[in-house]
Amino acid sequence: MSAIRETADQVATLGEKYKYGFVTDIEMEVTPKGLNEDVVRLISGKKNEPEWMLEWRLGAFRRWKEMTEPEWARVHYPKIDYQNASYYAAPKANPKLESLDEVDPKLLETYAKLGIPLHEQKLLAGVAVDAVFDSVSVATTFKKKLGEAGVIFCPISEAIREHPELVKKYLGSVVPVSDNFFATLNSAVFSDGSFVYVPKGVRCPMELSTYFRINASETGQFERTLIIAEEGAYVSYLEGCTAPMRDENQLHAAVVELVALDNAEIKYSTVQNWYPGNEEGVGGIFNFVTKRGDCRGRDSKISWTQVETGSAITWKYPSCILRGDNSVGEFYSIAIANNYQQADTGTKMIHLGKNTRSRIISKGISAGHAQNTYRGLVSVHLRADNARNHTQCDSLLIGKHCGAHTVPYIESRNPSARIEHEATTSKIAEDQLFYCTSRGINQEEAVALIVNGFCKEVLQQLPMEFAVEAQKLVGISLEGSVG
Amino acid sequence: MSMLEIKDLHVSVGGKEILNGLNLSVGAGEVHAIMGPNGSGKSTLSYALAGRAGYEVTGGSIVYKGEDLTALPTDARAAKGIFLAMQYPVEIPGVTTINFLKTALNAQRRARGESDLDAVSVLRLVRGKAGTLKVPEEMLKRALNVGFSGGEKKRLEILQMALFEPSLAILDETDSGLDIDALKLVADGVNALRAPDRAMLVITHYQRLLNYIVPDRVHVLSAGRIIKEGGKELAHELEAKGYEQIIKDAA
Numbered sequence: 001m002s003a004i005r006e007t008a009d010q011v012a013t014l015g016e017k018y019k020y021g022f023v024t025d026i027e028m029e030v031t032p033k034g035l036n037e038d039v040v041r042l043i044s045g046k047k048n049e050p051e052w053m054l055e056w057r058l059g060a061f062r063r064w065k066e067m068t069e070p071e072w073a074r075v076h077y078p079k080i081d082y083q084n085a086s087y088y089a090a091p092k093a094n095p096k097l098e099s100l101d102e103v104d105p106k107l108l109e110t111y112a113k114l115g116i117p118l119h120e121q122k123l124l125a126g127v128a129v130d131a132v133f134d135s136v137s138v139a140t141t142f143k144k145k146l147g148e149a150g151v152i153f154c155p156i157s158e159a160i161r162e163h164p165e166l167v168k169k170y171l172g173s174v175v176p177v178s179d180n181f182f183a184t185l186n187s188a189v190f191s192d193g194s195f196v197y198v199p200k201g202v203r204c205p206m207e208l209s210t211y212f213r214i215n216a217s218e219t220g221q222f223e224r225t226l227i228i229a230e231e232g233a234y235v236s237y238l239e240g241c242t243a244p245m246r247d248e249n250q251l252h253a254a255v256v257e258l259v260a261l262d263n264a265e266i267k268y269s270t271v272q273n274w275y276p277g278n279e280e281g282v283g284g285i286f287n288f289v290t291k292r293g294d295c296r297g298r299d300s301k302i303s304w305t306q307v308e309t310g311s312a313i314t315w316k317y318p319s320c321i322l323r324g325d326n327s328v329g330e331f332y333s334i335a336i337a338n339n340y341q342q343a344d345t346g347t348k349m350i351h352l353g354k355n356t357r358s359r360i361i362s363k364g365i366s367a368g369h370a371q372n373t374y375r376g377l378v379s380v381h382l383r384a385d386n387a388r389n390h391t392q393c394d395s396l397l398i399g400k401h402c403g404a405h406t407v408p409y410i411e412s413r414n415p416s417a418r419i420e421h422e423a424t425t426s427k428i429a430e431d432q433l434f435y436c437t438s439r440g441i442n443q444e445e446a447v448a449l450i451v452n453g454f455c456k457e458v459l460q461q462l463p464m465e466f467a468v469e470a471q472k473l474v475g476i477s478l479e480g481s482v483g
Numbered sequence: 484m485s486m487l488e489i490k491d492l493h494v495s496v497g498g499k500e501i502l503n504g505l506n507l508s509v510g511a512g513e514v515h516a517i518m519g520p521n522g523s524g525k526s527t528l529s530y531a532l533a534g535r536a537g538y539e540v541t542g543g544s545i546v547y548k549g550e551d552l553t554a555l556p557t558d559a560r561a562a563k564g565i566f567l568a569m570q571y572p573v574e575i576p577g578v579t580t581i582n583f584l585k586t587a588l589n590a591q592r593r594a595r596g597e598s599d600l601d602a603v604s605v606l607r608l609v610r611g612k613a614g615t616l617k618v619p620e621e622m623l624k625r626a627l628n629v630g631f632s633g634g635e636k637k638r639l640e641i642l643q644m645a646l647f648e649p650s651l652a653i654l655d656e657t658d659s660g661l662d663i664d665a666l667k668l669v670a671d672g673v674n675a676l677r678a679p680d681r682a683m684l685v686i687t688h689y690q691r692l693l694n695y696i697v698p699d700r701v702h703v704l705s706a707g708r709i710i711k712e713g714g715k716e717l718a719h720e721l722e723a724k725g726y727e728q729i730i731k732d733a734a
Contacts, residue, residue, distance in 0.1 A: 430536070435573040438533050439583075439643065440561035440591035449586055453577030453626070 031088040037061060040188050043088050047157045047191075050164060060177045060187035067181045073344040074373045074405060075313045077286060080251060085220050087189045130155065130194045130210045142206065149205050151235075152197040156224050159195035166197055170228055174257035174294045174321070182253040182315075183290040186222045190255065193223035198233035198264075207463055209238045220251040227257070229264035231297065236267040238466055249277075249312060253288045262297030262324065267305070269462055270318075271470055274310035281340025281369075284312025291318035295327035295356075303330040304347065305461040307470045309477040312341060317375065319348035322356035322384075329358040332458040334470075336451075336477045337370030337402070346376035346407075351387040351417070360391040363455045366402035367481035373405040380417040387414060393423040396454050398447070398481045448475030486511045486548065486651055486682035487532075493542035494524075494531045500541070501527040503707040509651075509700075512679040516693055516718060517686045519704030520726040525686045526570065528704070529655040532684075533567040534560050547651060561587075562594030566649035568640040570656040574628040580639065581623040584609055588646060612645040616672045634665035641672040652676070653684045658692035670695030690722040705730050 031042060040061050044054040069080070130153065146153050152163065160167050177187045194210045212223060229235055252274065258266050268291075277284025287310075293302035304318040314337075320329030331347035349358035358378065366372040372395065380387045395404035406423050428450055436446035452459065452471050459467050459474075487509040494502040501524045509515050519525050530538045532545060534557040545552045552560060575583065585605040592599060600608070609623065616638045628636055637657055644652050654673065658666055673696050677683070685696055693701070693715065701717040702709045705726070710733040711717065721729055 429573070431571075431573050432575055434533075434535050434557065435569065435575075436587070437557035438535075438561055438567050438569075439587035439647070440558050440594060441587055442556075442558045442590065445586070445590060449578055449583070450575060453575055456577035 029088075029090050030086045033086050034083045035085075035087055035189070039087050043189055043191060046088060046090070047160070049157075049160055052164075052168065053160050056172070056177070057188050060184050061189075063178045064181070064184040064188055067178075067184060069181050073315050073375070074371060074407075075315060075342040075344050077249070077313050077342075080249075080286065082185075085251060087220060087222070088191055090191075130208075131213070145205065150199045150202055151204050152195065153208055154195055156193045156195040156226060157191075159197075159226075163195070163197070166228065167195070167226070170257065170259055171224075171226055172257075174259060174292050175255050175290050180290060182288040183255050186224060186253050186255045186290070189220075190222045190224035193225040193254070194227075194237075195225070196227040196235060196237060198229045198235045200230040201232045202230075203233070204235040207236050207238060209240070211240050220253065222252075223254045225254070225256040226259075227266055227268070228259045229261065229266050229300075231261045232263045233261075234265045236269070236463060238269040238271070238463060240271045240273070249284060249286050251286050251288070252311075254290070256289070256291040256318075258291075258293035258302055260293065260295050260297060260300035260302050260324075260327075263299045264297060265301040265303075266293060267303045268293070268318070269466065270304075270306040270308070271462075271466060271473065272306065272308045272310050272314075273473060276310045276341050277312040277339065279339045279368075281312070284341070285310065286313045287311035287316065288313075289316040291316065292321065293319070293329070294321045295324050295329060295353075297327070298324040298353075299326045300324050301328040301330075303328075303332070303461070305332040305458065306334070306345075307458070307462070307473065308333070308335040308343060308345060309473055311343075314341075314343040314345050316345045317347055319350065320358065321350045321352065322358060322387075323352045324356075325353040326355045327353055328356070330461075331358075331360045331362070332461045333362045334365070334455045334458045334474070335363070335372055335374075336365045336474065337367070337372040338477055338481055339368040339370060341368075341370045343371070344373040344375055346374045348377040349379070349389060351378075351380040351384040351389070354383070354385045355387070356384055357388045358390075360389070360393070361457050362391075362393045363458055364393075364395045364404055365398070365451055365454070365478070366395070366404050367398035367478055369401045371403045371405070373407060375407045377409040377411070378419055378421075379409075380412040380414050380419070382413045384414050385416050387412075387417045387419075389417075389419045391419075391421045393421070394454065395423075395425040396451065397425065397427045398478065444475070444479055447478055447481060451475075451478060485509060485546075486513075487684070488546040489543070490546070491543035492531070492540065492545060494527055495539045495541050496527060496537060501707055502531065504543070505704075505708050507702065507709060509682045509684060511650075511682055512677075513699045514677065514683040514685060514696065515700045515702060516696075516698035516715075517684060517702050517704050518688070518690070518718065518721060520730075521688070523704045524707045525688070525704055526655060527707075529567055529653050529684075529686055532560075532651075532653055533557055533565065558590065559594065561647075562591045564648075564650035566644050566647055566652045568637075568644055568652065568654045568657055570659055572628050572631075572636045572640055574626070576626050576629055578627050579624055580627050581606060581609065583627045584623075584643065584646060587643070591647060609642070609646060612642055615675065616642050616645070617668060618642050633660035634662070634668070637661060637665070637669050638672070641669055641676075645672070645676060648681075650680065651682050651684070653686065655686045656688065657685070658687055658689060666692065667695060690718045693718045703729060703733070705733070710734075 040057050175183050198204050260266050274285035295302050302320050322329050329349050335343045335345050337343045362374045364372040374393050378389045393406050433446050485508050489507040492502050492505040540553045589599040698715050703711040
């Protein structure tokens with residue numbers, strides 16, 4: 001009867017609308033399929049890593065072999081055969097790049113197509129980019145300008161060689177090697193990712209951004225990011241992700257660690273648009289990611305903002321450990337699942353220090369046959385006097401075949417804690433759509449407008465340059481979900 | 484030429500026929516009132532004119548400026564100059580009123596092959612219309628209709644009518660939920676928009692509104708068709724006799 005009910009079955013051909021589904025034809029160096037100690041050694045060797053790093057990886061690999069894949073999330077997928085994928089893929093001709101002129105023009109073309117020009121003069125003013133193509137970083141821009149401020153922004157493979165004391169001190173200090181199945185796998189085989197170090201008292205002079213691109217088929221991407229903000233430092237970091245359209249599922253298992261010392265602030269934003277699979281649920285990226293920030297110092301702050309529109313499976317819980325007294329953790333999330341996408345995402349706020357505060361705003365949007373789960377933990381420990389949390393968890397349903405689920409865990413061992421949880425579930429009402437169309441706005445635009453309104457509090461958290469893009473992405477992800 | 488020519492219109496909702504053989508002709512520059520008791524089909528008529536999903540035209544025709552509308556989607560009708568001021572304007576959380584107005588205005592302009600107006604031009608345009616309707620700047624920054632009073636919602640409807648400059652405006656129970664001061668304000672807004680190239684259809688249950696928006700013609704709707712027509716004095720007759728008597732007389 002209503003526009004929604006009438007057309008709920010005619011759900012989007014999102015696959016056809018995925019703009020980033022092309023493949024770059026470039027000569028690649030890919031390791032044989034399979035995972036064993038030799039592969040771990042090979043990856044470490046490719047990166048010219050020191051012995052201690054290899055030992056760290058091998059230790060992780062031995063642990064991983066003893067672990068089992070977790071099954072508690074509300075996601076269903078065929079068993080992953082870890083021996084049937086390659087763990088390292090890099091464009092040939094790559095090795096060490098002194099300037100962008102040495103980057104393969106095909107790669108530059110790829111990033112231009114993705115809307116990420118790597119030539120500094122063409123870049124968004126004030127944004128430095130590290131571009132990671134499959135297993136390697138192909139370019140990092142604005143290094144010199146950042147260097148003048150004392151900020152280190154480079155591929156993590158480079159940091160391991162050039163800043164071993166920092167990497168040794170912090171790598172695995174937030175997400176321990178044996179943290180969970182996917183993080184341990186990452187620790188063994190991670191290939192590249194970004195490393196950021198902001199020294200004491202420095203406010204990073206520009207937005208930092210990493211752009212992850214999966215190109216090779218039958219490979220996994222395992223990037224590792226480590227960001228350290230020393231006392232009183234500030235940095236804002238954004239990552240974007242895309243992948244070609246393929247019928248196979250590809251594994252992406254990243255680990256991100258953030259460390260904020262006294263009075264430091266880290267703002268970490270993600271726009272995740274991995275290939276979500278086609279309208280029948282074939283293909284797409286399996287995205288199993290461990291992200292955690294440690295507010296190690298007093299009065300420190302870590303803020304996660306994520307716009308999750310891609311991937312066939314999303315398993316991701318960016319978390320904050322509020323260790324320092326008066327530290328603040330924030331989590332702002334938009335998760336859109338259309339067609340047969342499954343998202344199980346949320347956060348953990350672990351209050352250890354006194355007067356720690358956390359804020360969670362989660363906006364889940366489900367359309368088509370998608371399942372969208374918010375899973376969160378707010379935990380207040382014994383010593384965390386006067387801890388405060390506010391959680392707001394809103395779900396929006398489009399059509400009648402999708403699902404929204406909310407699984408909040410709250411634990412408090414301190415009687416002075418104040419924890420608030422608000423949750424709503426709503427549908428895009430037919431009368432809202434009618435109101436918009438009666439004013440001349442077409443169905444698709446009306447859905448985008450309503451959903452963007454629904455997500456507003458989260459979109460506002462994104463850096464300006466990306467907020468506009470994210471708004472468009474919200475509209476594109478839901479194209480065809482109504483009408 | 485008629486602005487709107489409805490012939491033998493049949494409309495079903497959920498398989499149930501609500502309008503059965505409705506005829507109505509409204510000329511440019513005219514204001515017509517549709518009056519009728521609850522359940523007579525007043526709102527169905529307004530939704531059928533706007534092309535709301537679920538209001539199925541099973542027979543007859545709706546001709547607007549010489550073009551049959553029945554197959555046209557709602558947004559296309561809006562772009563062609565049909566505007567429905569709703570009885571219950573909906574809330575859209577998170578979307579500011581000014582953003583909504585800009586999105587709607589530009590959508591209509593685009594459909595007509597005109598270029599988009601930027602935010603500054605839209606704001607200037609809206610400000611120019613907002614003053615007389617007592618729509619303050621602050622209201623434009625709030626989310627559309629969220630937490631608006633009944634009067635604010637209706638004033639915003641009329642502001643939209645002023646902004647979109649439709650050729651055919653349908654006002655569905657615009658008086659509902661308004662006290663007398665709010666009603667006067669809204670009626671003044673509507674009267675200011677009367678124009679030789681614009682037709683209006685004022686749908687109301689009560690005669691009260693027609694004291695302020697004086698119609699050229701009055702039609703009485705009962706059980707899905709027009710049973711009586713007359714000048715503005717018909718509204719007063721209705722008020723004095725009541726619907727039951729008029730319907731009985733007409734039968």
